[in-house]
Amino acid sequence: MHDTAAAPGCRPSVTAYLEDTTGELLEQLTGWLRLRSVSAEEEHFPDLLRSANWLAGTLRDTGFPVAEVWTTDGAPAVYAEWCAAPGAPTVLVYSHHDVRAAKDADWEQTPPFEPALRDGRLYGRGASDAKGQVLCHVWALRAHLAATGRNAPAVNLKMLVEGEEEANSTHLEALLEDNRERLAADLVVLSDTMLWAADAPAVCTGVRGMLGAQLQVLGPLRDIHAGAVSGPAPNPAVELSRLLAQLHDDDGRVTLPGFYDSVQEPSERERAALAALPFTEQGWVERTHTRSIGGEAGYSVPERLYLRPAVEVMSLIAGDPVGASRAAIPSVATADLSIRTVPGQTVAQAAEQLRRWVAERISDRVDYELTVSEADGQEPYTTPAGLPALAALREAMEEGFGMPVGQMRGAGSAPAELMSRVLDIPVLFFGTGLPEDNWHDSDESVHVATLLNGAASMAHYWPRLAALGTADLSQEGAA
Structure with a gap:
């Protein structure tokens, strides 16, 4: 004080x-x-x-x-x-x-x-x-x-x-x-x-704004003993993992179609203000317990945090996460997603981009249910x-x-x-x-x-x- x-x-x-x-x-x-x-x-x-x-x-x-x-x-x-x-x-x-x-x-x-x-x-x-x-x-x-x-x-x-x-x-x-x-x-x-x-x-x-979504990938009609169907049976955990691995490209950019088209670029004055914040990679990792630093190439950590949008996987579940394994291929795999938006983007745009991305990339060997929480989104x-x-x-x-x-x-x-x-x-x-x-x-x-x-x-x-x-x-x- x-x-x-x-x-x-x-x-x-x-x-x-x-x-x-x-x-x-x-x-x-x-x-x-x-x-x-x-x-x-x-x-x-x-x-x-x-x-x-x-x-x-x-x-x-x-x-x-x-x-x-x-x-x-x-x-x-x-x-x-x-x-x-x-x-x-x-x-x-x-x-x-x-x-x-x-x-x-x-x-x-x-x-x-x-x-x-x-x-x-x-x-x-x-x-x-x-x-x-x-x-x-x-x-x-x-x-x-x-x-x-x-x-x-x-x-x-x-x-x-x-x-x-x-x-x-x-x-x-x-x-x-x-x-x-x-x-x-x-x-x-x-x-x-x-x-x-x-x-x-x-x-x-x-x-930033926020939009939440839940993606359920549906494989077999019920959990099935792996010894009976392993190999030809669709595995929703594998399909969901394959899908989520495509959320970002090799430069850390989100792959939703048109995701960056309406993002407003910050002023040079604001970028300079963020650059003036005292920052070291070691200090940031220690303060945030994040182990390492990644994200969109071409931007500093403060810029990635405050000026750029992001998509994160908040939870991922399939099979038997607790207790003894039943050695069964799961019938469903679920992921909760969080989309962080920046000025220029809207909840409605991000929701539609996510729907298109899932529909275009998911395998035809599985079915899926995507629930997008637009009503609870924040701009x-x-x-x-x-x-x-x-x-x-x-x-x-x-x-x-x-x-x-x-x-x-x-x-x-x-x-x-x-x-x-x-x-x-x-x-x-x-x-x-x-x-x-x-x-x-x-x-x-x-x-x-x-x-x-x-x-x-x-x-x-x-x-x-x-x-x-x-x-x-x-x-x-x-x-």
Whole structure:
């Protein structure tokens, strides 16, 4: 944390406030992490409801006059508002309180829902993705009020924290449409993203889109003893493997027909910004546990992550994956695919390209079923480059982290395009995650110093945003 301005009178600076209350922040986050708010498992719906009520109560305790739990056809969301700054911009902060499933046996530092603080990291499912990011905003607001002596934020603040982000935000569009008037704002700050590194923060200016699909290859009409039919029988595991091996050519390019035709090329300025990020192959492999580096030839690792599309195999199953083998040729083999898109591409285009690719390449000795989850797909989004609000965020981050701030995009996806389209406002990104936080994996954790630097950044952001005023907030200037 860094604070350049001296505190007026006896009020604490943003830095001093956050340092003095770090223990309270971690205690609150620890309590919230104990709730198993797993959206993908129906048996944890009571935990999702408890999680939503926990957050609503915390926001009321912080000072929000309105903090409600909104029900949906799926998991509950939390809405809060503190609008006591007439004439100032209105900001809607978005994040989520649901978490991914976790297997206790896979965690080495602590069971996933029994948080533990070790070596500057708080371990627990949701610590970074994204309960820590939500509480980062709560503490940023508290620090902002303490340092300025205000009894309300300098901007009008609204928060929407959904409970289904880890389950593809299935009911978010309906929630936005049904509550468009209450969610009206000048700007969205979406907090479900990562930074480049703890000692090299970077402002995030966009996210990739996402499309999921499942491919089932059907061979024999039932599992058949290999000793009876091995050789002439079609093997769906072999056919699926052959097919997946064709997803990329020798240069690492995706082979779906027309996949790159509509990809928008980034500006030289953005490529230069990514090139300026501190990067070494060894450091990247160590931080991400990825063993080696591959991908599309002709692009750097940051460019492959943020500017180029990708297709990945997320799961692959056939035969007897657990237990004793039956020595049978399987009747079905299944793969789950994830397509990451970039500006210029659309979910509908990628879905049709995948369908054509499978139909053209699969053997006529098998049958198949391809399910493409277009309804749950997310489009890519980039923040307009010349927004004064974006420049103000960069300045606030430099003050909060006490160092120069680079520029990046997010390699993952988020409902940014959906929110921008439904609410008709621009979206900015601010997150405190790091690649080494192990999102969706065992031993997820949050780097406490980075979380505090993030809170300091947002505490410095609200006065800067208020100074812009609503007239200049979303006008595009020079890139």
